[in-house]
Amino acid sequence: MKTLEADVKKAFDWTRWAKSGPAVELEISIIREMLKVSLFPGVISFGGGLPASELFPTEELAQACLGVLKEHPADSLQYSLSMGVPLMREYLAARVSRNDHPVTVDNVFVTGGSQQGLDLIGRLFLEKGSYVIMESPTYVGALQAFNFYGAKYCALPMDEEGLVIDRLEENIKKYSPRLIYVVPNFQNPSGRTLSYRRRIALVEIAARYNVPVVEDNPYVELRYSGQTLPSLASMAPDGVIQLGTFSKLISPGLRIGWICAPPEINKFFEKVKQAVDLHTNTFCQYVIAEFAKDGALDRHIEKIKQAYAHRRDVMLSALQENFPSHITWTKPEGGLFIWATLPEGVSALKLLPEAVKEKVSYIPGGPFFAEGGGENTMRMNFSNASPENIVEGMRRLGRVLHEHAKI
């Protein structure tokens, strides 16, 4: 029988295979690259957005796994619906209705984490040259998701009340954006929260021009001080696509998030989702629904809130104690991040190797700016490191800044 000619094996040259423009242009996430630095032995990392591993509810999840495989041995392991497992969607609808605004099962759509939610939104709404209005700085994962679809950005400044609204209307008129994208609570990266009056103004202006608002809301339940503000979705359920996730509340490794949107929009997401990956992990949807029932999730959230509130306070005190006085930082009421601004002309990126030498790391702020700039900013996570390591890490970082970030 004929066999393969020996030289065929070598004949392919993958360097010359034609690839799609957007895929080639995608930049590897600088954040995910820099996270590798955090794995160096002895480095105290404030880099990632990682929840505290030691607080994962492993015992309860083990029980949930057993319960699911006993009660739903077939359904929990089989193919399931693209919109999500009915049990999960019912749970989500009840939870969103209780915590946020009244919705039905038809409003909720299960995703493989919030990042997939952003990708599905990009797929549905964005084409080459479509504009998105967003905060500056903004969540870098949204930029990555939207970049593939050829989005352009109008990034509006923030202050301590979140997105500055003054020039929103003017920019809507100028750019006819497909979407307005905001992270209204304890924003990643800045830690800032959109004030109540700004929320109202944002929704009113968006409604006037019928621009859908994407409300990315991963941290809303992690509030440590101050009062919960009404969500944008609660103000205008027909105009807002809200993203939620269990990544920060239970575990990011389970990759379960959700979209809350008008039902007809979810029907579009259903089509898109089928092409992308058929449906989200069935088993983990059951496990989370099983774990969450009878208030166990709420009790767990109280537990991590206490821990994270303490870590935030420890980091704020340590910043006060160790950082040079010409550096400023945000005081977030929740979430996972504090955002610092160094003197103009100091590059947080160039400073990072010095920090790693001192065995501490953070994320330089530049990549969070859709239109460039922000080199003198940095994001610090306070949820992942222990309080002791926060104190020690801030001492190290303070030394680096005193040495290298002079005015």
Next chain:
Amino acid sequence: MKTLEADVKKAFDWTRWAKSGPAVELEISIIREMLKVSLFPGVISFGGGLPASELFPTEELAQACLGVLKEHPADSLQYSLSMGVPLMREYLAARVSRNDHPVTVDNVFVTGGSQQGLDLIGRLFLEKGSYVIMESPTYVGALQAFNFYGAKYCALPMDEEGLVIDRLEENIKKYSPRLIYVVPNFQNPSGRTLSYRRRIALVEIAARYNVPVVEDNPYVELRYSGQTLPSLASMAPDGVIQLGTFSKLISPGLRIGWICAPPEINKFFEKVKQAVDLHTNTFCQYVIAEFAKDGALDRHIEKIKQAYAHRRDVMLSALQENFPSHITWTKPEGGLFIWATLPEGVSALKLLPEAVKEKVSYIPGGPFFAEGGGENTMRMNFSNASPENIVEGMRRLGRVLHEHAKI
């Protein structure tokens, strides 16, 4: 404090939101829609591509969940790398090397099921107007994934040896395709297997024109008769992107598949994957690696192979017994599907309501043809129904065909 004007809530009109062309044009999967028919009470379904739920290794998976949460309580629930969990990639590299051809960890990339593998391939290689050469009929999920990127198709006919190669070279010259997509073993939907000599010819021609070959290989380990043939990837590791999945071997609900490709191509997939969903479910990667170790996966595969081989044989006998003699069907050596051809002019789609009246269902073959046609074909799954239900369902379907599919 200012509150929201009441009419704002109603001011949004999502019917007028601009959406991306490809997302709007996507058709809802006719297969997933028709699967809903299968849920009607009493209907015996040969429609889906579902593994047998009663054979899921629930006990062993429960033990694996406990083992993982005990041994890897932090890592199994935390964010992980976009290429996949190292433990999983090591397991996959060893398994592919043992079963198929020698690879290293750098060759394997974990995906959220094979459907995501197809989407990532589409993202990386396809742009509006890019041609893909494929079998006719072909896997409809590949069409869905590639359609979004604006692919065009050149669908070449099949015979009992799989893809007919005669006109491959001529069509490569004509269309300069970005990819050749094949399901070489027990193809979905036809059940056919690409012969050894055709495999060699396919790889030689693809190499001559440096066209990457996508070898979609979900069923290769489910062979019930005949001899395993060398994979395309084993013939030309530098020219083939091979897709594998645990969906048919363990559970589709866990959504874990993999790509086996040249390492530099995997680096592109890494960038693409970050934007899409950061990474695949960490926990389920650990659970599968834990379950699979010490040969448990191989023993489980032997078990389901015995069951599916029997079901295939039962269906083939029942077809012989019940189908009109002018109808032909394939005799697959493995996989999940038998493919029948009705007389020209008979529409399997129009026949489906008659079948459902008789409480039996299948999938009409039309959607599997990239360039239209095939109305007189149908796909029948033999892995999901019990042998008793296969016998009874085929009796029902035989009655329908005797009544409505006359020559």
